[in-house]
Amino acid sequence: MSKATFRISRGSGGDLTPADYEIEIGEGMVVLDAVHQIQYEGASDLAVRWNCKAGKCGSCSAEINGMPRLMCMTRLEDLDLSQPVTVEPMRAFPHVRDLVTDVSFNYRAKKSIKPFKPRKPDNADGTWNMKQEDVERVQEFRKCIECFLCQDVCHVLRDHHKHEEFIGPRHFVYSAALEMHPLDTEDRVADLKKAQGIGYCNITKCCTVVCPEHIKITDNAIIPLKERVVDEFYDPLTKLFRMFKPKK
Amino acid sequence: MTTTGTKIPLPQQRAFGKTTRTDRWWLKPLLVFLGFGAFVVYSTWAAFQGTNYFYGVDGADYISPFYSPLLFGVAEAHPLISVVPEGGRPPWWPGWMPFSAAFFILWAPGGFRFTCYYYRGAYYKSFWLDPVNCGVGEPRKGYRGEQKFPLIFQNIHRYFLYVALIFIIILLWDAMKAFWFTDIDGIGHFGIGLGSVIMLCNAIFLGCYTCGCHSLRHLVGGRKDCGTCSGPIGKTYSCVSGLNGKHMMWAWISLFWVGFTDFYIRMCAAGIWSDPRFF
Ligand code: SF4
Ligand code: SF4
Ligand code: FES
Ligand code: FES
Numbered sequence: 023m024s025k026a027t028f029r030i031s032r033g034s035g036g037d038l039t040p041a042d043y044e045i046e047i048g049e050g051m052v053v054l055d056a057v058h059q060i061q062y063e064g065a066s067d068l069a070v071r072w073n074c075k076a077g078k079c080g081s082c083s084a085e086i087n088g089m090p091r092l093m094c095m096t097r098l099e100d101l102d103l104s105q106p107v108t109v110e111p112m113r114a115f116p117h118v119r120d121l122v123t124d125v126s127f128n129y130r131a132k133k134s135i136k137p138f139k140p141r142k143p144d145n146a147d148g149t150w151n152m153k154q155e156d157v158e159r160v161q162e163f164r165k166c167i168e169c170f171l172c173q174d175v176c177h178v179l180r181d182h183h184k185h186e187e188f189i190g191p192r193h194f195v196y197s198a199a200l201e202m203h204p205l206d207t208e209d210r211v212a213d214l215k216k217a218q219g220i221g222y223c224n225i226t227k228c229c230t231v232v233c234p235e236h237i238k239i240t241d242n243a244i245i246p247l248k249e250r251v252v253d254e255f256y257d258p259l260t261k262l263f264r265m266f267k268p269k270k
Numbered sequence: 271m272t273t274t275g276t277k278i279p280l281p282q283q284r285a286f287g288k289t290t291r292t293d294r295w296w297l298k299p300l301l302v303f304l305g306f307g308a309f310v311v312y313s314t315w316a317a318f319q320g321t322n323y324f325y326g327v328d329g330a331d332y333i334s335p336f337y338s339p340l341l342f343g344v345a346e347a348h349p350l351i352s353v354v355p356e357g358g359r360p361p362w363w364p365g366w367m368p369f370s371a372a373f374f375i376l377w378a379p380g381g382f383r384f385t386c387y388y389y390r391g392a393y394y395k396s397f398w399l400d401p402v403n404c405g406v407g408e409p410r411k412g413y414r415g416e417q418k419f420p421l422i423f424q425n426i427h428r429y430f431l432y433v434a435l436i437f438i439i440i441l442l443w444d445a446m447k448a449f450w451f452t453d454i455d456g457i458g459h460f461g462i463g464l465g466s467v468i469m470l471c472n473a474i475f476l477g478c479y480t481c482g483c484h485s486l487r488h489l490v491g492g493r494k495d496c497g498t499c500s501g502p503i504g505k506t507y508s509c510v511s512g513l514n515g516k517h518m519m520w521a522w523i524s525l526f527w528v529g530f531t532d533f534y535i536r537m538c539a540a541g542i543w544s545d546p547r548f549f
Contacts, residue, residue: 036281088291088405108290113281155504156496177401181283182413204495221417225391228404241484241514245387249428249488256425 023048026098027106028056030068036117041065042106047098053109054082054093057121069120077234080169084121085110090171090232112174125170131189134217138200139208156204162242163199165235168192172229172239178222188219191229191239198243201250215251220244284407286399295403302396305522306389309529313376316532320370321357322539323347323532325465329452330545332465334532335472336372339440343371379528382434385427387484388521390416428485438480441473451547462549465534472524472531479520482513 023046031038043060054072061068073079075094082093087101087108101107115123144151172191178184189197197218201210214220229239237243253260289295316336323337324347333340333347343349344356349371354360359369383389394400401408416424448466452458480486491507513520537543 036279085290085405087293088289090405102292105292108292110290116279117281153496175404177408178413178415180405181401181408182411183280183283184413185280187417202495206495219415219417221422222413222415224394224400224415224421225387226395226401226404227391228401231404238515240391241517245484246488246492248425249485249492252425252428253488253493256422257428 024103026056026103028053028060029106029108030057030060030121031108031110032068032120034117034119038111038117040108047103049099051098052094053084053086053091053096053098053101053107056098056107057093057109069118069122071122078167080167083112083169083171083174085112085174090174092169092171092234095234112170114174114176114179115170127185128168128170128173128190128192131185131193132196134189134213135193135197135200136208136210136213138203138206140205141207150205152204159242160199160202162237163195165237166192166195167235169234171232171234175228175232176223177226177228178219178224182222184219184222187217188222191223191244193218194220194223194247195237195239195243198247201247211247211250211254214247215255220247220251223248283411286407286409287402288407289405291403291405295406299396299399299402302392305525306393306396309525312529312533316529316536317370317372317376318368319536320368320372322536323371325535325539325545327538327545328547329454329458330463330465331447331450331452332463332469332535332538332545333444333447334535335441335444335469335476335528336376336532338375338444340371341374378430378433378437382427382430382480383521383525385424385430386521387427388517390424392518428489431480431483431485431489434480434483435486438473438477441469441476445470445473460549461547463545463547465538465545468527468531468534472527475520475524475527478513479517479524481510482515482517482520483510484514484517486510487514 025044026047027042027044029040029042032041033039043065045056045059045063047056054075057068057070070082072082072094074081077092077095083090084093085091085108086093086096090112093109109121111117111121112123115125115127118124140150143149170192173179176191178188179190197210197214200206200208223244225240225245227240230237230241233239313336316334323334324344325332326346337343340347340349341351342354342360345353352360354371363369395402399409400413414421416422445466448469449460449462450458451461487507487510490510491503534543538545
């Protein structure tokens with residue numbers, strides 16, 4: 023058995039001090055196991071949020087060695103254990119205690135997105151017909167586990183605190199899932215441009231880098247939505263084209 | 271966005287370069303900075319030369335991609351508008367301004383790359399440090415992104431794409447001509463020189479870069495919710511999406527290769543290198 027040191031941010035309401043804990047580590051351990059071990063060995067008041075320990079509930083988000091990651095999916099063998107491993111709470115949300123932050127901003131941001139509005143059913147029994155190829159594109163977005171790591175790493179929220187004007191990558195993924203759905207009839211493009219601030223994204227792709235579900239957030243959700251914003255607001259040719267297109 | 275309106279308390283913005291990351295986070299932005307920087311310096315230098323852009327020794331017909339389509343230039347390169355001797359200028363060009371045929375061309379590929387989604391993300395990081403890398407403190411407090419003036423103009427990208435698509439056809443045409451050599455009697459015949467291969471690769475690499483463009487992906491199907499509707503549209507969309515997935519790789523390969531193509535032709539035209547003929 024070898025030992026490793028974990029430097030965990032302790033405190034409440036944003037008043038944080040790092041505390042070092044040295045523990046014995048074993049094969050196959052993840053950072054969340056280490057945190058539990060630290061709780062067990064004496065720091066029983068160390069606050070941490072977790073649930074599934076399988077990378078599927080999105081609760082255990084934190085910053086490990088400075089990068090937003092799921093604690094339950096970060097294996098110790100992939101970290102440099104010759105140095106203390108820092109474990110900090112996410113920086114884009116208000117701090118509560120130790121590793122716990124208040125992520126309720128995300129629930130409010132999500133509410134600002136217009137809900138799914140399907141077209142009239144295709145069949146008498148109230149069902150629709152779709153081709154598999156047509157829904158495939160939005161299926162990628164449905165993998166999201168709402169861990170909010172992408173929100174945390176996005177510099178628009180993290181550094182520039184544009185929470186009032188920008189809904190963040192997670193919610194562009196959600197908008198894309200609805201907006202690109204073949205049955206949906208709602209138009210969310212004006213909201214994306216104005217109230218939801220998609221133009222603040224400068225496509226630097228940090229959200230894509232940290233997504234534990236490997237959703238190509240920037241390439242497949244944000245940029246295609248930006249292109250739709252261009253269609254509706256910045257491209258005189260498509261505007262002209264639409265004026266002459268017969269209305270359905 | 272409709273929120274409660276009350277500002278939420280957040281951690282202080284970190285100072286520039288401050289991070290808890292332990293890896294070499296500065297390495298990638300530095301390499302990108304050096305890579306783009308080297309290309310910008312070289313291409314500007316090459317554009318201002320106004321000479322050695324055409325190689326016609328032994329009946330060859332190689333033109334530098336920085337100067338094609340040639341509007342004003344040496345007679346043997348068949349300029350489209352008027353013949354201007356090597357190092358010379360058209361009579362109407364203001365005397366105090368340096369002249370080069372490349373000036374009429376380079377705004378197009380330059381603007382295309384400058385507004386490309388991949389390059390934007392990359393140079394915002396490496397040159398503007400916004401952010402220099404993920405989870406690392408930034409130098410500036412204020413932020414407008416692409417939401418407001420001036421970067422809102424990046425939305426012009428699709429117009430550069432339309433021009434770039436025409437350029438691909440021109441470069442393919444140039445590459446084809448590079449496989450056609452004229453002998454002393456003025457008879458043309460098929461042949462292969464190292465330059466022909468370099469120019470063909472150039473057109474192909476630039477084609478792979480251009481056809482992976484996000485705006486093109488949008489145009490050929492992405493704008494529709496049923497963009498993958500079966501048939502030729504669906505096929506084109508998946509083709510473009512495939513190239514789009516490797517857009518960064520093609521951006522770098524084509525950037526390096528277009529610079530190298532100019533360099534190769536420049537070296538041959540200056541008589542420093544001689545172009546080996548295989549066939
Ligand atoms: S790509 Fe856009 S949304 Fe994603 S982290 Fe960067 S700025 Fe934020
Ligand atoms: S998009 Fe990825 S990183 Fe963002 S909340 Fe969903 S799963 Fe997490
Ligand atoms: S505990 Fe559920 S994702 Fe980590
Ligand atoms: S997005 Fe890169 S060329 Fe259009």
